[in-house]
């Protein structure tokens with residue numbers, strides 16, 4: 201049952217700054233992402249995830265965990281500490297190598313990453329020419345002190361990547377999990393980088409979330425697994441609804457490679473400003489385990505009983521950003537359509553990612569409908585993340601759910617009191633079906649699986 205005049209006409213949106221602006225506005229207006237410390241004027245490219253954003257971000261991370269850990273028998277999880285001692289970062293190479301080239305404009309005193317300047321002779325802020333200082337290497341790690349004394353021996357760092365927690369726990373995990381190479385350790389969580397030029401909404405921030413896998417393999421299998429993870433990670437974004445023409449794999453040129461990598465490919469997304477990194481898949485060789493073994497004096501290798509040989513596994517690392525991926529999913533899902541001469545904004549998010557799966561909407565706020573509507577909500581909540589909304593006209597409530605990306609709205613009307621059925625409206629087609637209350641959970645579960 202759908203109203204034939206409701207057939208949506210897609211509006212072609214340009215993939216440019218205006219799209220970014222629409223997504224940023226929607227994020228603020230609907231409670232996805234707020235600028236941090238806004239009542240104090242904001243805090244330098246830092247963001248808070250609101251009631252809807254926290255659900256979306258959690259769903260992105262759950263989808264990653266599901267595909268990387270739950271659906272595999274060769275990957276286990278870890279949640280390592282964020283605060284870490286200098287020894288880790290000395291051994292990993294971050295203390296000496298995790299730097300960006302920083303230049304200052306002598307005229308306006310603005311600072312830039314030299315490698316991100318389009319024209320190295322002109323300041324993009326004040327227009328001065330030949331005003332930059334010599335580039336100096338700026339370490340991106342946040343330094344702090346653990347404990348009450350700010351002495352050198354108390355120095356600690358906020359991790360700039362989750363990866364090292366997995367390398368330093370390699371022996372612990374190997375012993376306790378009974379895995380053997382090829383096997384992986386997966387971790388999601390916050391990382392911190394004192395980026396010189398954060399920006400483009402949550403694309404580059406100083407505090408962000410990563411989702412990383414360290415996959416340990418016999419050295420002669422490294423290339424095969426590298427190819428495997430490149431393909432698998434690209435497919436993950438496709439399966440969750442990012443269109444093929446907005447994704448690509450790009451192999452790094454030799455001069456782009458990180459200090460540890462013998463080969464890296466980026467999964468790239470077509471952002472409103474052009475192609476850019478979404479996730480990196482790196483062949484790290486035995487760099488990390490060897491570095492930590494040498495620095496700590498601990499044995500970080502594997503004894504293959506069948507072959508009676510000992511080797512240091514090589515590591516393939518698919519490293520994704522959860523917050524950056526969330527932004528890419530939002531950009532790819534954002535659409536506008538014309539319906540009955542009005543513009544409808546819809547987030548066509550994959551149901552697995554949608555913040556709310558179902559919204560329960562009593563047709564009117566009248567007391568006669570509330571008990572049944574609450575009963576319907578109670579039936580659905582154990583299965584799905586639900587919203588409940590009884591304010592405003594039903595049309596406006598549908599539009600709000602469209603903007604949140606809710607795949608199904610369940611409307612309880614006066615007929616529901618007699619026929620024990622509700623109207624289920626589908627987000628993308630706006631088609632409406634009458635569904636008996638008894639079969640409602642199954643009806644939705646089939647469609648949301």
Ligand code: GAP
Pocket residue numbers: 360361362363393395402403404405406407408409410412477478479480517519520521522523524525
């Ligand atoms: N362990 C390897 C590693 O951290 P990376 O390419 O520096 O590799 C992996 O980071 C992913 O983390 C990036 O592809 C990106 O999605 C995300 N990321 C990195 N820096 C970020 C930042 N400042 N803000 C948001 N996301 C970031």
